[in-house]
Amino acid sequence: MNLRTIVGVLALAALAAGCSAPDNGPATSSAPATAPSAQSLPYGGAPKVxxxxxxTVFSDGPCQALTPDQLxxxxxxxxxxxxxxxxxxxxxxxSPDTHARIGLxxxxxxxxxxxxxxxxxxPQMKRFDVLPPIQGFPAVAYSTQPGPITNSCDVNVGVTDRLSFMVEAAPGETKLNKIDPCPLAVSVxxxxxxTLKQKAGR
Known part of the structure; x- marks a missing residue:
């Protein structure tokens, strides 16, 4: 399962949650796809942020979230x-040289x-690691491969109880399927x- 597939899973799950019936009345066909879940947060075993x-930290878009020095x-x-x-x-x-890849x-x-x-x-992952907080924010790493030697790794970080971002990292060709890519994803x-904390003035 690659970045786009997992993005799709998360988006479809949110759509299903948004279309579920709220506590104060039945769902209607006009319910927007972006409607938040009726469930109180956090749920599913997720930690609270x-x-x-x-x-507003997401307002500039993901392409602005990594600086030239970081890249x-x-x-x-x-x-x-x-x-x-x-x-x-x-x-x-x-990377034009190693073909290492970062997705955000x-x-x-x-x-x-x-x-x-x-x-x-x-439930769909063969590897799901609860990570130590990254700069104080809860995070998990996961992959459809059991690992630790996989071709890519996804790390998802909660910046609020509703907002999160996902990094997918794949090492360069010479290291592909030879190292654990999760530390790279954690570093990214x-x-x-x-970058987001600087945007928020922290």
């Missing part, structure tokens, strides 16, 4: 990001943050949080 960032550190050069908003706001960076997706408040991940992605996620 104790010190959330403001909702140079992670990929060897400050390659331009390729935006993709087909499911949710996403951006991809690929921003999940808005309609996706229920890490609760959606715990409830809907976790830390870079993203640094």
């Amino acid at each position: 104790e010190n959330p960032l403001p909702d 140079t550190f992670q990929l060897g050069s400050a390659v331009p990001g390729k935006p993709d908003n087909s499911a949710v706001p996403s951006c991809d960076w690929i 997706s921003f999940f808005g408040k309609d996706n229920d943050g890490l609760s959606n991940v715990y409830a809907n992605v976790r 996620a830390g870079n993203v949080i640094t």
Whole structure:
């Protein structure tokens, strides 16, 4: 399951939650796809985000969430990001030399943050690791392969109980299927949080 597939799983799960009947009346056919879940957050075993960032931290889009210096550190050069908003706001960076890849997706408040991940992605994964908080924010790593040697790894970080972002990291060709890519994804996620915290004035 690649980045786009997991993005689709999360988006469809949010759509299903948004179309479910709320406590105060039946669902209607005009319910928007972006309607938040009627469930109280967090759910599914997900942790609460104790010190959330403001909702506005996602306003610039994922292609602005990694600085040239951060990209140079992670990929060897400050390659331009390729935006993709087909499911949710996403951006991809690929090293022209090693073909190492970073994907980043921003999940808005309609996706229920890490609760959606715990409830809907976790059952489909062969690897699901609850990570130590990244700069104070709860995070999980997961893959359809049992690992630790896999071709890519996804890390999802909750920045509020409703907002989360997902990093997919794949190592370069010489390291593909030879190393655990999750530490790379965690490192990139830390870079993203640094950028978002700066945007929030923290």
